[in-house]
Amino acid sequence: MDNTKTKRKRIVLASIATIIILLMTFIFKLYGPAIFQRGYPMPYVKAMVKISEENPIVKVSEGIYLTKVGNIAPVKAIMLEKYDSELIEQAGSGYIFTNGTTNLTVSSEIYWRKYSVWDIPDITIQTK
Numbered sequence: 001m002d003n004t005k006t007k008r009k010r011i012v013l014a015s016i017a018t019i020i021i022l023l024m025t026f027i028f029k030l031y032g033p034a035i036f037q038r039g040y041p042m043p044y045v046k047a048m049v050k051i052s053e054e055n056p057i058v059k060v061s062e063g064i065y066l067t068k069v070g071n072i073a074p075v076k077a078i079m080l081e082k083y084d085s086e087l088i089e090q091a092g093s094g095y096i097f098t099n100g101t102t103n104l105t106v107s108s109e110i111y112w113r114k115y116s117v118w119d120i121p122d123i124t125i126q127t128k
Contacts, residue, residue, distance in 0.1 A: 048115060057118075065118040069110055075118050079106065082120075 057074035085097035
């Protein structure tokens with residue numbers, strides 16, 4: 001009697017493990033390119049959770065920021081505060097900012113269809 005219960009438990013556990021493996025394989029086949037678009041996704045997932053009306057931009061790592069897709073206002077604010085630069089032109093996924101003497105390019109990339117990843121340069125601007 002115990003032997004049949006043990007066999008049933010093993011069959012049920014093996015079935016559950018097989019279903020989980022098949023489900024994970026399906027998810028990674030379907031969404032893998034989006035999930036691993038920028039490498040390890042956890043820093044981006046953590047940033048996604050922090051985005052809100054009060055906090056529209058979140059720093060992911062040095063020079064990398066995340067916003068809701070199409071929300072450039074926080075990026076403009078960072079560029080104005082950090083480099084005293086204003087947006088002068090958009091060129092594809094690049095945004096050109098200037099402070100009158102120096103041009104800086106900020107690139108963007110759509111991430112998981114709902115977010116924009118911004119690569120804001122971390123440089124020191126020399127002034128005369």
